[in-house]
Amino acid sequence: MKISVIGCGYLGAVHAAAMAELGHDVVGIDVDAAKIAQLADGRPPFFEPGLPEILTSAMATGRLRFSTDIAEVRGSRVHFVAVGTPQRDGSNAADMTYVDAAIHSLLPHLSEGDIVVGKSTVPVGSAARLADVIAASGSGAVLAWNPEFLREGFAVLDTMTPDRLVYGVAAGDETAASILDEVYATAIASGTPVVVTDYATAELVKVAANAFLATKISFINAMAEIAEVTAADVTQLADAIGFDNRIGRRFLNAGVGFGGGCLPKDIRAFTARAEELGRGESVAFLKEVDNINLRRRQRVVDLTVAALGPVVNEKKVAVLGLAFKPHSDDVRDSPALDVAVQLRGLGADVVATDPQAIENSRARHPQLSYSASVEETLRGADAVVLVTEWPEFAEIDPVWAAGLVRTSVIIDGRNKLDAAAWRAAGWTYQGLGRP
Numbered sequence: 177m178k179i180s181v182i183g184c185g186y187l188g189a190v191h192a193a194a195m196a197e198l199g200h201d202v203v204g205i206d207v208d209a210a211k212i213a214q215l216a217d218g219r220p221p222f223f224e225p226g227l228p229e230i231l232t233s234a235m236a237t238g239r240l241r242f243s244t245d246i247a248e249v250r251g252s253r254v255h256f257v258a259v260g261t262p263q264r265d266g267s268n269a270a271d272m273t274y275v276d277a278a279i280h281s282l283l284p285h286l287s288e289g290d291i292v293v294g295k296s297t298v299p300v301g302s303a304a305r306l307a308d309v310i311a312a313s314g315s316g317a318v319l320a321w322n323p324e325f326l327r328e329g330f331a332v333l334d335t336m337t338p339d340r341l342v343y344g345v346a347a348g349d350e351t352a353a354s355i356l357d358e359v360y361a362t363a364i365a366s367g368t369p370v371v372v373t374d375y376a377t378a379e380l381v382k383v384a385a386n387a388f389l390a391t392k393i394s395f396i397n398a399m400a401e402i403a404e405v406t407a408a409d410v411t412q413l414a415d416a417i418g419f420d421n422r423i424g425r426r427f428l429n430a431g432v433g434f435g436g437g438c439l440p441k442d443i444r445a446f447t448a449r450a451e452e453l454g455r456g457e458s459v460a461f462l463k464e465v466d467n468i469n470l471r472r473r474q475r476v477v478d479l480t481v482a483a484l485g486p487v488v489n490e491k492k493v494a495v496l497g498l499a500f501k502p503h504s505d506d507v508r509d510s511p512a513l514d515v516a517v518q519l520r521g522l523g524a525d526v527v528a529t530d531p532q533a534i535e536n537s538r539a540r541h542p543q544l545s546y547s548a549s550v551e552e553t554l555r556g557a558d559a560v561v562l563v564t565e566w567p568e569f570a571e572i573d574p575v576w577a578a579g580l581v582r583t584s585v586i587i588d589g590r591n592k593l594d595a596a597a598w599r600a601a602g603w604t605y606q607g608l609g610r611p
């Protein structure tokens with residue numbers, strides 16, 4: 177199948193490479209010439225495990241190329257739109273500028289029988305509007321909406337073998353779903369379920385899934401808040417309720433909360449869209465989900481300040497982690513970076529480390545000090561804060577670390593460390609929602 181992918185950011189670059197890896201003939205298009213040059217050279221402009229390997233292997237077969245010229249989409253049967261929908265400036269709503277621009281740039285190059293497939297996360301109702309735009313162009317192309325559920329750090333795996341495929345198609349459209357079945361034939365053959373539905377349901381599935389995950393995390397973090405005033409242990413509580421199959425243990429890790437390019441922005445955009453639709457009260461709880469999440473960051477800051485004593489100025493805080501989660505260099509809405517910035521704002525001498533996210537953090541917050549070395553980060557620290565649970569941080573030897581710091585206090589913002597081992601090494605250990 178000949179496929180084009182419009183937008184080669186996180187989602188599009190992974191999608192283009194994965195489609196080529198599955199045997200399709202793919203062109204990836206982006207307006208950013210620097211990004212296209214990097215991708216064409218087999219070097220993704222962001223960290224994602226496994227992506228450089230499939231980029232290189234797919235390009236070697238000649239099935240994958242990248243271009244800034246939208247006319248190169250001609251001849252493709254399927255055109256995936258994978259551009260970003262960031263939070264609009266000064267509002268919680270999604271910014272549809274890039275999606276609208278991508279669709280308009282495609283219009284002159286579409287032919288009868290083509291399908292345009294939206295992958296971006298959009299406010300419900302967008303697909304119906306865009307289908308009208310495509311119909312009015314007279315090309316004979318049709319629109320389908322096929323939301324993407326990939327997780328950063330597992331993006332290649334999630335794209336090649338998704339948990340499910342969702343196709344939103346126009347009423348009476350018989351062909352779009354069968355073309356998408358062909359595109360995803362490998363995943364479908366290995367058992368991936370397919371849900372074929374209308375546009376609005378497909379758009380909602382995506383935001384509902386992210387809203388549910390965010391709610392699950394904030395639920396356990398709310399329990400952590402209660403645990404903190406009752407000397408209960410939220411990690412044991414999560415294990416115990418997680419044994420109930422209806423609840424499940426995944427996404428019940430209490431800590432500094434969720435961040436990244438999706439969950440925070442998607443729950444805010446969903447709330448904004450529901451309010452536009454006159455149904456704000458239906459998802460009003462998502463504001464509380466957001467509030468609980470932000471309170472957890474504050475909790476980590478407060479615990480650190482309390483550990484430092486009455487004078488914060490010139491005390492050294494070692495911050496372990498900057499990315500919003502491990503196996504990523506993404507610092508968008510990162511709880512870890514937020515905590516570091518807040519502590520710096522209070523006057524602490526913050527030194528932060530991360531295996532992948534220092535460069536992205538420095539670009540946003542040059543006022544912070546960074547070190548690539550955990551040893552240098554810990555040396556002389558008056559408090560240590562773990563905020564991204566990279567495996568290399570969980571493996572730090574507490575006895576070795578105690579020999580480096582000035583004061584052996586650690587705030588484990590991800591409940592990831594072996595509390596008993598750290599205490600045995602002389603540390604004052606403080607988790608979140610744990611006695």
Ligand code: UDX
Pocket residue numbers: 324325326327328329386389393426427428429430431432433434435436437438439500501
């Ligand atoms: C998420 C969705 O999982 C994915 O399906 C969607 O396509 C995009 O948004 P992602 O942003 O990559 O993916 O990260 P995810 O693994 O979901 O984690 C989100 C945040 O929640 C991270 O900051 C993580 O640290 C936090 N988290 C996750 C918790 O605090 N506790 C948990 O138990 C799980």
